[in-house]
Amino acid sequence: MHELGIVFYIIRDVKKAALENGVEHVRAVVMNIGEVSTVVPDYLTDCWRWAADKEDMLRGCDLRCNIIPARTVCHSCNEEYPTVRFGRKCPHCGSDDTVLLCGNEVEIKEIEV
Amino acid sequence: MDDVKVIEIKKSIFEDNDRDADELRAELKRKGVYLLNLMSSPGSGKTTTLIQTINKIKGRIRVAVMEADIDGDVDAVKIKDATGIPSIQLHTGGMCHLDAEMTRQGLDNMPMDDVDLVILENVGNLVCPAEFDTGAVRNAMILSVPEGHDKPLKYPLMFSICDVVVINKIDVLPYFDFDMKRCEEYVHMRNPHAKIIPICARTGEGVDALADWLIEEVNNWKNQ
Numbered sequence: 001m002h003e004l005g006i007v008f009y010i011i012r013d014v015k016k017a018a019l020e021n022g023v024e025h026v027r028a029v030v031m032n033i034g035e036v037s038t039v040v041p042d043y044l045t046d047c048w049r050w051a052a053d054k055e056d057m058l059r060g061c062d063l064r065c066n067i068i069p070a071r072t073v074c075h076s077c078n079e080e081y082p083t084v085r086f087g088r089k090c091p092h093c094g095s096d097d098t099v100l101l102c103g104n105e106v107e108i109k110e111i112e113v
Numbered sequence: 114m115d116d117v118k119v120i121e122i123k124k125s126i127f128e129d130n131d132r133d134a135d136e137l138r139a140e141l142k143r144k145g146v147y148l149l150n151l152m153s154s155p156g157s158g159k160t161t162t163l164i165q166t167i168n169k170i171k172g173r174i175r176v177a178v179m180e181a182d183i184d185g186d187v188d189a190v191k192i193k194d195a196t197g198i199p200s201i202q203l204h205t206g207g208m209c210h211l212d213a214e215m216t217r218q219g220l221d222n223m224p225m226d227d228v229d230l231v232i233l234e235n236v237g238n239l240v241c242p243a244e245f246d247t248g249a250v251r252n253a254m255i256l257s258v259p260e261g262h263d264k265p266l267k268y269p270l271m272f273s274i275c276d277v278v279v280i281n282k283i284d285v286l287p288y289f290d291f292d293m294k295r296c297e298e299y300v301h302m303r304n305p306h307a308k309i310i311p312i313c314a315r316t317g318e319g320v321d322a323l324a325d326w327l328i329e330e331v332n333n334w335k336n337q
Contacts, residue, residue, distance in 0.1 A: 002241035005208045009126040108122040
């Protein structure tokens, strides 16, 4: 439900980067989207299409999402594991003392011009 | 085919907002104004809770309220009528949350030299407001009994960023299978330090605890 709001932030940052680089039109935007970032890539690209086509600089510009797998590390046994499958509880030792290493990203990786 | 040039950006879309929020917090510290970001789902009783709480603290500290909604001004009018304190309405222009820049614009319309506490009533939503730091000193949320004790499991980010979880509508506990003990357990799974305050905004039960917590927070912020 929040993807449209996020799209407005992407548009703002992409336009800023394009202006800084003297670019008039952007062909594609590549995002890094973490598996547990709570952003749904399909919704994001749908919202993007609607909003980007209203901007001269971004008309027809594609948005592509790289999905970043989520990994968590356990502070009790120092083992790493995939977050989506096991959640916050370490599958190796059962501890709750775990921290997300990656998979929370909502970042603009690059733009193609 | 034209040559395609790739420009690397590698930037989180939350980065600018996080920086704006930190700047706003530093400014509030200098001015000695405490900003509380209050969140919840629609219909959890935010406005009623605010009215009850404000009426208990307005003689002890100077309070103002900013209401954020997608549209309408019913909440701001209701607060002003029921408490007499300054209250303004912000419109998010279709957005499902408030960010630090919008919060700052709201504060620019506030009598900042004459307030100790500004309460920001964020858009009713358990997802988006949790992602955008408003620059508030503390985050609080209201979970009402009819919503169910499992919400911390379903909206992990919201519960992990909140310093206080107010559990409202405890007067209807006998009619719902809401398990308070399990709710507390789930909240602490998300944030072991979260303070839980059960209240009933309609009858006023428990509101003193919320009011006392707020006053202590504001005094600490001003004096530390």
